[in-house]
Amino acid sequence: MRHSPNRLLAAVFGAVYVVVGLLGGIVAGGLPFLTTEGGLLLGIFEVNPLHNIAHVLIGAALLIAGLSNVVAAKTVNTVVGGFYLLLGVVGFFIVGSALNILALNTADHFLHLASAVVLLGAGLAADKRTQRVATA
Template identity: 70%
Template sequence: MSQSPNRLVATVFGAVYLLVGVLGLFVAGSNFAGEEGGLLLGIFQVNHLHNIAHLLIGAALLAAGLRSTAAAKRVNVTVGAVYLLLGIVGFFLVGTALNILALNTADHILHLASAIVLLGTGLALDRSTTTRHAAA
């Protein structure tokens, strides 16, 4: 694997989100979706739908990180943008029926932190690779 920052970040975040998704399955309890969920690591609220989202996002990041720098950039930016939106909107979802992922404040902070790293890496690093692909 190339030493591309985008590939490294996608691979590491992918592996971590896959692990979080698997571990969350053990604490989510019986709730598939909705405002209630179990606590992962004692602070992150998750339900089964939330865990499935982590598994899908982790798989997408890991696959892109293992594939190519261009793929990793695209997925980092896409997932980062989704997490930025979720991190912001999530604050307004708590306490409503729209909170189907059982989000809590710790989740919002983690999603925003993930967004900063993924978007920052995807938008700022490996620019020459993207330019070469666009010109080819």
């Protein structure tokens, strides 16, 4: 892992997102699964049960990829980074509507955008000499 920024980043972000998802379960306990207004994690980030499950699953994917190999880490960093970029942008437009099923707030949007920049940056720019495995 010490030679691959993608593996290190995926493992660290993965572990953090898993912990965030588990801690979010504490502050969102008892809330409806798809509520548009959730509990506050760290007093800043709004979460609901669905949002927490998403964090755990995304964190697990990142962690597994980071502990696996460079190709997996690059791929997952790029895919998750792209997803967070989309979520960060769309999030600003769905706040206050029934479409906000993850109970997103402004702090969440900026965190998702920051995660997108870091993950996409690493996924697209780091470990350039790594070849993707061709499938038949």
